[in-house]
Amino acid sequence: MGTSPAPRWSHAVVTGGAGFVGSHLCSALLAAGTAVTCVDDFSTGRRANIADLTGREGFTLYEADVSRPFGIDRPPDLVLHLASPASPADYLRLPVHTLETGSLGTRNALELAHSTGARFVLASTSEVYGDPHEHPQNERYWGNVNPIGPRSVYDEAKRFGEALTMAHASALGTDAAIVRLFNTYGPRMRGYDGRAVPTFIRQALTGAPLTVTGDGLQTRSLCYVDDTVAGILAMAAHGMRGPVNIGNPDELTMLELARRIIALTGSASEISFIERPTDDPAVRCPDITLAKDKLQWEPQVAAEEGLRRTIDWFRAHGDS
Numbered sequence: 516m517g518t519s520p521a522p523r524w525s526h527a528v529v530t531g532g533a534g535f536v537g538s539h540l541c542s543a544l545l546a547a548g549t550a551v552t553c554v555d556d557f558s559t560g561r562r563a564n565i566a567d568l569t570g571r572e573g574f575t576l577y578e579a580d581v582s583r584p585f586g587i588d589r590p591p592d593l594v595l596h597l598a599s600p601a602s603p604a605d606y607l608r609l610p611v612h613t614l615e616t617g618s619l620g621t622r623n624a625l626e627l628a629h630s631t632g633a634r635f636v637l638a639s640t641s642e643v644y645g646d647p648h649e650h651p652q653n654e655r656y657w658g659n660v661n662p663i664g665p666r667s668v669y670d671e672a673k674r675f676g677e678a679l680t681m682a683h684a685s686a687l688g689t690d691a692a693i694v695r696l697f698n699t700y701g702p703r704m705r706g707y708d709g710r711a712v713p714t715f716i717r718q719a720l721t722g723a724p725l726t727v728t729g730d731g732l733q734t735r736s737l738c739y740v741d742d743t744v745a746g747i748l749a750m751a752a753h754g755m756r757g758p759v760n761i762g763n764p765d766e767l768t769m770l771e772l773a774r775r776i777i778a779l780t781g782s783a784s785e786i787s788f789i790e791r792p793t794d795d796p797a798v799r800c801p802d803i804t805l806a807k808d809k810l811q812w813e814p815q816v817a818a819e820e821g822l823r824r825t826i827d828w829f830r831a832h833g834d835s
């Protein structure tokens with residue numbers, strides 16, 4: 516019988532590990548033999564997301580707000596910094612918390628990595644591109660962000676987090692990197708978190724009208740969560756600093772997304788149009804040339820398949 520390969524990391528700290536993306540990341544790391552400490556304050560995460568990990572060998576939950584200095588008993592060799600509200604409904608409800616998490620929280624996570632010599636990866640966002648004037652967006656584009664608009668608490672927190680990460684890497688030698696995640700979807704999203712995929716699925720499964728904002732012609736590019744997790748881990752394993760876009764360039768309009776979800780669920784729901792939020796980006800599509808060339812990463816899960824898996828999960832778990 517052959518032996519399993521040694522895990523690449525012995526101990527990873529995942530901030531925001533009880534959230535949607537973070538919990539999938541914790542599972543993937545544990546499955547690869549890496550011990551995981553999940554640091555989360557449950558401001559937007561759920562205990563249910565990590566229920567199957569709690570009590571498993573190698574998994575530790577540390578309930579803490581990363582905006583306050585925190586220590587970890589066992590030094591990590593990898594710090595994945597995902598803590599931050601991510602859905603507009605959450606960060607508009609928690610504006611100061613979002614800014615503190617993106618600034619003080621990123622500083623604390625970077626200091627943990629610096630003091631232990633761990634590799635650090637910041638989960639930044641395509642929102643740093645704001646309402647973009649370049650399409651698709653590559654990493655050299657500086658973005659078009661309203662610094663005082665309602666979305667600024669998230670966008671500017673992430674932009675500050677990126678600047679801090681770069682400063683730590685260049686001035687202090689921290690082995691730090693940035694991934695810019697584009698819209699990710701999959702099991703464990705919350706039905707009421709305000710993002711399009713869970714909202715449409717919840718509405719379709721209950722026969723409610725699917726509420727498309729504006730004329731529905733604004734676009735997003737949706738990446739299935741397993742692909743996003745693989746992209747983050749590919750960046751962690753690589754020595755580069757980035758930033759690197761991680762997303763699926765398969766761009767579709769929100770109206771098209773609503774129609775696909777109606778078809779896949781077999782729902783009788785209709786589509787209704789509601790007001791579009793302030794500063795909502797008109798287009799969003801990643802240029803992933805860099806991720807393909809340097810990380811040998813590209814998405815594997817087509818929208819049809821990813822949506823089907825997500826719908827199955829919502830059918831089994833409800834829309835809490």
Ligand code: NAD
Pocket residue numbers: 530531532533534535536537554555556557558559560561579580581582596597598599600601602605616620638639640641695696697698699700
């Ligand atoms: P999520 O809200 O499900 O998860 C965020 C987690 O961070 C939650 O468990 C929350 O409790 C925790 N958290 C928030 N503030 C904290 C704090 N101060 N201290 C400790 N824990 C804290 O969101 P998500 O969709 O899983 O997003 C995860 C990360 O990925 C975020 O940083 C987000 O900005 C980034 N991102 C996500 C997407 C996406 O489409 N899901 C896209 C771009 C970037």
